[in-house]
Amino acid sequence: MKFMVKVSGVGRSGRLTDFPKPFNNEIFKTPMIMAYTRGGTIPHLTFNSVQRLEDQKMLLLQTLPTVVEFKDPVKEQGKGLNAFVGLPEYPFHVSVQDPGTLTPTGFNVNKGVSVWCEGGKKKLTPGEFMEIIKSYRPVSYQALCDSDTPLGCSKKRLNKSVDNSLRFLDSCLEEHQDCSELCDVAVFGTIQGGYDSFLRKKSATETASRAVDGFVIDGFHVNGPDVENVDIPKMKELLNEIFLILPKDKPRILHGAFEPEIMLEAIKYGIDIFDSSYAYTLAETGEATIFPLSKIPEYFLNEITNCAAKRTKCSSVLTLKDDLYKADFHPVLEKCECYTCKHYTRAYIHHLLVTSELLAQILLMIHNLHHLSNFFKSIQNVLDNQNEI
DSSP states (O other), X not given: OEEEEEEETTEEEXXXXXXXXXXXXXXXXXXXXXXXXXXXXOTTOOHHHHTTSSOOOOOEEEEHHHHGGGHHHHHHHTSOHHHHTXXXXXXXXXXXXXXXXXXXXXXXXXXXXXXXXXXXXXXXOHHHHHHHHHHHOOSEEEOOOOOOOOTTOOHHHHHHHHHHHHHHHHHHHHHHHTOGGGTTOEEEEEEOOTTOHHHHHHHHHHHHTSOXXXXXXXXXXXXXXXXXXXXXXXXXXXXXXXXXXXXXXXXXXXXXXXXHHHHHHHHHHTOOEEETHHXXXXXXXXXXXXXXXXXXXXXXXXXXXXXXXXXXXXXXXXXXXXXGGTTOOSOSSTTOOSHHHHHOOHHHHHHHHHTTOTHHHHHHHHHHHHHHHHHHHHHHHHHHHHOOO
């Protein structure tokens, strides 16, 4: 994988190219969002539903806890995870944990990492993890890491997180370099350290010295709803510090169901790739995003408002289960071109939610993914006008 990037005072714009075959002709513009999956597929969407999405050019995020139990049948089939789940058209990246679901803490050890699947806790050593990666055939993956650093954890736990992650990374890189099947697959190292400046810098320095293709900035939260507890001002301060250490020509990933304003701020500080777990968490609670895309230029060209730093919910979200919408016959978002907005009203989705019909989450996922896709396209357009690749 190659990454070409142009940096300016308003953010980074780039291109991801040279993926392994058969995706070697794919080009993804950054900043970008990976399509969040559970159990190999986008939550609530069948293959036919995915085809209703306007943007068919997607890089999927396969979350290891939700697909780890597929290991044996995928290996037996021998065609990789995307063929096994019926989505061979889409390249995918593998994350160690699931950003859309709270990760239980206190279960990682020096020899491996715990992931939580349908069958319960499963401990993975670096060797077991790499066997899964070889069988699944991603275009890129996050090396095994210890991101168990909940808010308020001890300095000892933070130190272990950094040391374990570096040791696991070295083990993964050793197997990666000796495996011809992974020669074109990109490996991402993980920056740990919680909110400790010294440990963040140590992790960034050590990880950047390894032969990695990119970086995952992890350990500010333990996924799922815990993203609401992230100390945004402190996170921005630490991002500034570690990005002075990390090379500029390698992509950076930040996982989590962050609100649009937080993603905008993170982009300004140098993050390139996010995931769409935000669309999933909204759909699960009967909400739809209607963040005004017209506001994006002012976020980059003027000072960002303080709403995100204060953790107030200033992004435009409709809670369609509220009685307010039971007789509202407007689309979820006026002028939205998604399948949901073209064919259904707020009142109908409200009815589906209060009667617990599964179609509600399907329609909300289609809209939320469409809107997030347009959100990032708008960001790319603003940055392209500032940066010439």
